[in-house]
Amino acid sequence: MTGPTRQRDERERRQWTGDERGDESTTDEAEQEDTGDEIDPEEFDEEDLVRTADGELMHEPTGLIVEEDHVDRGPEWRAFNHSERQSKSRVGAPVTETMHDKGLTTTIDWKDKDAYGRSLSSEKRSQMHRLRKWQERIRTKDAGERNLQFALSEIDRMASALGVPRSVREVASVIYRRALKEDLIRGRSIEGVATATLYAACRKEGIPRSLEEISEVSRVERKEIGRTYRYVSQELGLEMKPVDPKQYVPRFSSELELSEEVKSKANEIIETTAEQGLLSGKSPTGFAAAAIYAASLLCNEKKTQREVADVAQVTEVTIRNRYQEQIEAMGIHG
DNA sequence: CTCTTGCACACATAGAC
């Protein structure tokens, strides 16, 4: 080691930490302005511009909104004490988009009092009790439905991006429904669980995608997917078998444009070395990558470690280590 | 130059405690 200094923090980590998922810090203060689209009204002929009923400036021929006026300047009245505020205010509870009813539902109070603060008769009390129960049921059922709907659309989106068959999406949504039923989502992000179930479904269907590949189409980082996956598969007793490295061989090989000969050679290497226990505890992708690399050398279709590492999304180091072990176990020399 | 090999160290995870 001759390096005098060791700069460990220069490692570049692209983590968009401020992504929108699970952002609970939204303030309920009125958003004062929206500097979103900047369309210059000068670009249009003034006679084509009309003011709509909503106060937006619209370009008539195209229907393009040139200027929106949605600045909230607050109440147009001023109030100086509580009673003035009470009498002048025309507004109710703030609305939110995060609930299907925008938070405008009437809720039934838990107190057994009427609007004047009087106690209710026992008959009314039990009626209220029933109503309350049903309201809660309907509300939570609805929330669950929306949760499911969002999760399923995410699964669909990611599955398309990965190019996995429909059967995988079916399996993923079945697993997700089970997770939802078992209340495993609580305390976890919907996206996280959705991604984890997709990962599990890929493995179950025998067309595994690595955590790395999955995380590329998900908004959830690899670590969390892995964590959530382990939790879900344990809780649901999914009994996942370890991934067979051979399942990666066809895909990686064709990406590298390798012949059938190399594929079968790689499979042979995997089988033989796995029998000798070399696979235990190793990453299946790395194992497959090393076998493919070795096979490519043996068949005179040499790919570099770098090339194989790229498609398998492991590092050259891992390929080196596995490959050394494999050729030793196979009794092949260089 | 590229590719391979080897090494030290950082980091994550699983299992023991």
Add this chain to the structure above:
DNA sequence: GTCTACATGTGCAAGAG
């Protein structure tokens, strides 16, 4: 919870072709 062992990843240096 912490500690430890292990695998993988990063970064570097040096040799081969």
